[in-house]
Amino acid sequence: MPAGWEARPRNAQGQFRYSQGDIEVVLVPGRDTAARTSASPVTYQREHEPELASFRASxxxxxxxxxxxxxxxxxxxxxxxxxxxxxxxxxxxxxxALLVDGRYHLVLVIGPESRREEVEKRHAQVFSTYRATP
Incomplete structure (x- = not known):
């Protein structure tokens, strides 16, 4: 992450979180398996991904x-x-949500709706450099 971002160690949910102001990057390397959730990355994202539970409950x-x-x-x-x-x-x-060797790796960027462009830009940067290792 670029200078000025606050990094937190991996938490109990398997997430690495980085923040700067009200924008947050969440990385989850290989926590969930396709065998336990879904072999379809779209279905996993829509129905199983814990990071989107608030979205589904809203x-x-x-x-x-x-x-x-x-x-x-x-x-x-x-x-x-x-x-x-x-x-x-x-x-x-x-x-x-990347499916690599049967495990899902997640790259999320979260921010206020009013800062959509910044969220999109940061996601493109993080996603293009993320390396999922089995």
Whole structure:
């Protein structure tokens, strides 16, 4: 992560979190298996990914651009999600769920809806440099 970002050690949910102001990067390397959830990255993202539980539980939410991408041996789902959290904040998340050797690796960037462009830009930077190792 670039200078100025606060890094937190891996937590009990297997997440690495980095933040700068109200934008947060969440990386989850290989925590969930396709065998226990879904072999479809899109289904995993929509129905099983714990990081999107607040999205699924929200009374107001949207999902856009959900798609499966296959490039060589790299297979992943990506999409954008918005919801209003329990404090009334409208959040925007850009998310990718990569399936590598039967395990899901997650790259999420979360921020206020009003900073959507910054969230998108940061996600593109983080996702392009993330290396999923089995």
């Amino acid at each position: 009374t107001w939410s949207t999902a856009t651009g959900l798609a499966l991408v296959e490039v060589g041996s790299r297979r992943y789902a990506h999409g954008s999600f918005t919801w209003v959290d329990d404090r009334g904040r409208e959040l925007f998340v850009r998310n990718a």
